[in-house]
Amino acid sequence: MVLNVIWLLFFFGAFIACAIKCFVFGETGIFNDTIQSAFEMSKTAFEISLGLTGILSLWLGILKVGEKGGAVQILAKFIDPLFSRLFPSIPKGHPVKGTMLMNISANMLGLDNAATPMGLKAMKELQELNPDKETASDAQILFLVLNASGLTLIPVSIMTYRAQLGAANPSDIFLPLLLATFFSTLIGIIVTSFFQKIELKNPVTIAWFIGLTSAVLGTLVYFSKLSAQELGATSLFVSGFVLFSIIIIFFGLAVYKKVRAFEAFIEGAKDGFHTAVMVIPYLVAILVGVAVFRASGAMDIVMSSVSHIFSWFGLPNDIIPALPTAIMKPLSGSGARGMMIDAMKTYGPDSFVGHLSCIFQGATDTTFYIIAVYFGSVGIKKTRHSVICALAADFAGIIAAIAIAYIFFPPV
Numbered sequence: 001m002v003l004n005v006i007w008l009l010f011f012f013g014a015f016i017a018c019a020i021k022c023f024v025f026g027e028t029g030i031f032n033d034t035i036q037s038a039f040e041m042s043k044t045a046f047e048i049s050l051g052l053t054g055i056l057s058l059w060l061g062i063l064k065v066g067e068k069g070g071a072v073q074i075l076a077k078f079i080d081p082l083f084s085r086l087f088p089s090i091p092k093g094h095p096v097k098g099t100m101l102m103n104i105s106a107n108m109l110g111l112d113n114a115a116t117p118m119g120l121k122a123m124k125e126l127q128e129l130n131p132d133k134e135t136a137s138d139a140q141i142l143f144l145v146l147n148a149s150g151l152t153l154i155p156v157s158i159m160t161y162r163a164q165l166g167a168a169n170p171s172d173i174f175l176p177l178l179l180a181t182f183f184s185t186l187i188g189i190i191v192t193s194f195f196q197k198i199e200l201k202n203p204v205t206i207a208w209f210i211g212l213t214s215a216v217l218g219t220l221v222y223f224s225k226l227s228a229q230e231l232g233a234t235s236l237f238v239s240g241f242v243l244f245s246i247i248i249i250f251f252g253l254a255v256y257k258k259v260r261a262f263e264a265f266i267e268g269a270k271d272g273f274h275t276a277v278m279v280i281p282y283l284v285a286i287l288v289g290v291a292v293f294r295a296s297g298a299m300d301i302v303m304s305s306v307s308h309i310f311s312w313f314g315l316p317n318d319i320i321p322a323l324p325t326a327i328m329k330p331l332s333g334s335g336a337r338g339m340m341i342d343a344m345k346t347y348g349p350d351s352f353v354g355h356l357s358c359i360f361q362g363a364t365d366t367t368f369y370i371i372a373v374y375f376g377s378v379g380i381k382k383t384r385h386s387v388i389c390a391l392a393a394d395f396a397g398i399i400a401a402i403a404i405a406y407i408f409f410p411p412v
Helices: 002-023 028-070 071-088 096-108 111-130 138-148 154-163 170-196 203-224 228-256 261-295 296-311 319-330 334-349 352-363 369-376 386-408
Strands: none
Touching: 002 028, 002 111, 002 261, 002 296, 028 111, 028 228, 028 261, 071 096, 071 170, 071 203, 071 228, 096 138, 096 170, 111 261, 111 369, 138 170, 138 369, 138 386, 154 334, 154 352, 170 203, 170 296, 170 352, 203 296, 228 261, 261 296, 261 369, 296 319, 319 334, 319 352, 334 352, 352 386, 369 386
């Protein structure tokens, strides 16, 4: 219901913005331009889905090998003490927990090409446990929120853009961004647990959270001592090593257990093709809505309104130039990236606005894209409280990003 309302607001907001520009400011071509952007984005959405086909076929094939070889079940047993508390509806030792762990780990390492197929595989397995096939289950919602919160350990792409634009220290946003995205994920879990009545105050959950926090801080301390060049090289090594290790381990276990690995891979690859096709209409719907909202100028009106609200309450205007990145990120990853780059070009990569826009870019994820792809892949129509919980995580990441930016990069 919430997603339906937001999607319709995109179109009604775009129509009103076009009407204002046309009949008040005389921009008679705005309606045509907005429609053209819708056509272009529908084509882009299809191309994205087409691009997903090969990646999904590859990784779902590898995951099928790992599943039949027992690797996924081993991971499920490892994470079971925590996931059995966060996802009480999933049976103990169910292999989906291993797939979920791989998805979350891939996201943390910034391995998007691996994270998405693993996430879609996990969502499909969760759908098999879902009694109402058109309504999102509690487990599916929390899993989606974990993806939408955008927890990332190594923001390589953002540091690369900063380096290209001449930042004195491209990796100086590493610690602030990690802290912001950590708060985003934490609030996402807490808000979702409130809706789902999940008890977080138990020794096992607390111990896992302490352990994960220690691991994050340990990684943080290690990478903070590296130069920008060393950080980039190390992250590339870790990414490649992790992916290759997963493939070798999966195939090694398959050989050990005498699994017909080739046939298992083909079986999983076929699922990848069908999943990519299933996603297309959902992805077109969401991305076209975002495109017309932006092309019509409705986004500019929203930003202007936010600026006036800040001024009316006497709040600092330092953050206003960076807010387009924060507002656009849940709607469009490429749009938010463009606004981040524009903010750095306009105000400088080492300015307060430049730093804040980078933290905004990494503190959250493309929430509506994730909802469209993940729920669309299994035919979920009723999203329940998923949008509210995911946006709560996004909002927490934005607030944390602002506070952290003032601490680390105070405006001059």
